[in-house]
Amino acid sequence: MGDVTPALSCREIAYLGPPGTFTEEALRGWRGLEFEAAVPFPTVEEAILAVEDGLADAAVVPIENSIEGSVNATLDSLAFEADVLIQGERVFQVHHHLLARKGVGLEDIAKVVSHPQAAAQCRRHLVEALPGVEVEAANSTSEAARRVAESPEPAAALGSLLAAELYGLEVLREGMEDHPENRTRFVLLGKKRIPPTGRDKTSMVCFIHQDRPGMLLQILQEFAFRYINLSKIESRPTKKVLGDYCFFIDCEGHEEDEVLASALKCLRCKLPRVKLLGSYPAFVEEDADA
Numbered sequence: 001m002g003d004v005t006p007a008l009s010c011r012e013i014a015y016l017g018p019p020g021t022f023t024e025e026a027l028r029g030w031r032g033l034e035f036e037a038a039v040p041f042p043t044v045e046e047a048i049l050a051v052e053d054g055l056a057d058a059a060v061v062p063i064e065n066s067i068e069g070s071v072n073a074t075l076d077s078l079a080f081e082a083d084v085l086i087q088g089e090r091v092f093q094v095h096h097h098l099l100a101r102k103g104v105g106l107e108d109i110a111k112v113v114s115h116p117q118a119a120a121q122c123r124r125h126l127v128e129a130l131p132g133v134e135v136e137a138a139n140s141t142s143e144a145a146r147r148v149a150e151s152p153e154p155a156a157a158l159g160s161l162l163a164a165e166l167y168g169l170e171v172l173r174e175g176m177e178d179h180p181e182n183r184t185r186f187v188l189l190g191k192k193r194i195p196p197t198g199r200d201k202t203s204m205v206c207f208i209h210q211d212r213p214g215m216l217l218q219i220l221q222e223f224a225f226r227y228i229n230l231s232k233i234e235s236r237p238t239k240k241v242l243g244d245y246c247f248f249i250d251c252e253g254h255e256e257d258e259v260l261a262s263a264l265k266c267l268r269c270k271l272p273r274v275k276l277l278g279s280y281p282a283f284v285e286e287d288a289d290a
Contacts, residue, residue: 010034010035010036010056010057010058010190011035011036011037011057012035012036012037012038012039012055012056012057013027013033013035013037013038013039013056013057013058013059013060014038014039014040014041014046014047014048014050014051014055014056014058014059014060015027015038015039015040015041015047015059015060015061016040016041016043016044016047016060016061016062016139016140017039017040017041017042017047017140017142017143018040018042018140018142018143018146019040019142019166020141020142020145020146020159020160020162020163020165020166020167021040021140021141021142021160021163022062022092022094022141022160022184023060023061023062023140023186024038024040024142024162025092025160025162026060026062026090026092026184026186027060027186029090029092030060030088030090030188033088033188035057035058039055039056042139042140042143043073043139044061044062044071044073044074044077045073045077045081047059047060047061048061048074048077048078048081048082048084048189049077049081049082051082051084051189051190051191052081052082052083052084057190058087058188058189058190059084059188059189059190060186060187060188060189061074061186061187061189062074062117062184062185062186063075063089063185063186063187064184064185064232065094065117065121065182065183065184065185066179066181066182066183066184067120067121067177067178067179067182068117068120068121069234070234070248071117072236074187075234075236075248076236076239078189078205078277079205079236079246079248079275079277080238080239082189083191084189084190084191085189085190085191085192085193085194085276085277085278085280086187086188086189086203086277086278086280087187087188087189087190087192087194087278087280088187088188088194088280088281089185089186089187089188089201089280089281089282089283090185090186090188090283091183091184091185091186091283092183092184092185092186093181093182093183094121094177094182094183094184095160095161095174095175095177095182096118096121096122096141096158096159096160096175096176096177096182097158097159097160097161097164097171097172097173097174097175097176098112098129098156098157098158098171098172098173098176099145099148099156099157099158099159099163099164099167099169099170099171099172100148100154100155100156100157100169100170100172101148101149101154101168101169101170102168102169102170104154104155104156104170104172105172106129106130106172106173108154109130109133109154109155109156109172110133110134110153110154110155111133111134111135111136111153111155111156112126112130112133112134112135112136112155112156112157112158113135113136113137113138113144113147113148113155113156113157113158114135114136114137114138114141114144114157114158115137115138115139115140115141115143115144115158116137118141118144118158118159119135119137119158121177121178121179121182122158122176122177122178123178124178125173125176125177125178126176129173129176130156136155138157141157141158141159141160141163142159142160142163142166142167144157144158144159145157145159145163145164145166145167145169146167148167148169149167149168149169156172157169158176185283188280193278193279194278194279194280194281195256196254196256196257196279197254197281199281199282199284200252200253200254200257200279200280200281200282201231201250201251201252201253201279201280201281201282202250202251202252202253202254202255202260202276202278202279202280203248203249203250203276203277203278203280204248204249204251204264204274204275204276204277205246205247205248205249205274205275205277206219206246206247206249206267206271206273206274207238207246207271207272207273207274207275208245208246208247208271208272209271209272210241210243210244215271216247218270219247219249219267219270219271220233222263222266222267222270223251223263226259226260226262226263227259228251228252228253228259228260228263229251229252230249230250230251230252231250231251231252232248232249232250233247233248233249233250234247234248235247235248236248252282253279254279255276255279256279264276
């Protein structure tokens with residue numbers, strides 16, 4: 001029951017591609033989600049904007065990792081670029097593998113191609129296995145695998161077993177992640193609001209008055225007074241001027257719940273803007289294997 005999204009189906013769903021990414025694995029393992037076609041996009045931003053522009057009915061993108069924290073490209077797109085809603089979430093255990101062309105050994109590797117988040121999640125193991133080897137950035141782990149497969153250089157990629165299979169690569173080392181419980185949270189995005197399920201989460205962005213003391217306290221008080229539990233709070237620059245920040249907040253409950261609706265009403269009176277990113281069924285870890 002942990003990743004069930006009630007009554008959601010669509011024709012085309014966008015995801016961070018190319019084929020073989022961990023995002024595609026999460027998408028295809030998402031119980032309760034039906035779709036006719038999965039369409040890869042080269043970046044998180046393009047996958048999200050595909051929903052905004054009507055090129056896809058929904059999208060699945062990563063939003064948070066247990067080692068490296070939030071995926072900033074996702075947060076920024078949701079806050080500043082796209083008018084879409086989170087409709088569901090899923091937590092997926094991620095295992096990074098070191099991949100190379102057949103016949104290329106560990107001692108031959110001249111560079112590693114990786115998505116920056118994947119490289120950061122494997123930092124210690126990369127240093128131990130390939131000290132001093134250059135790490136080259138890619139838009140996704142599967143793009144890294146494809147580039148390694150097509151390159152004449154003795155390079156390696158950090159990627160999934162699916163990527164290794166798709167691009168004809170061999171696994172030089174399994175489990176390159178520095179922490180064995182490495183998990184990534186993915187979100188399903190669309191334009192429709194999801195009705196309450198009784199076990200919901202709400203995500204929002206609170207924009208504050210610049211240089212006004214106590215603004216964060218005023219935000220937190222609205223939740224504390226109503227005993228609403230916050231599962232996450234994070235600041236991000238608004239990209240306007242240096243020192244101007246907004247706050248991303250995840251809390252328990254649905255926007256239609258009386259207590260949360262009251263908190264949102266008061267926040268909108270205090271703040272210049274509150275952007276609701278969605279109310280959706282919360283993923284519950286202990287239900288993941290149910």
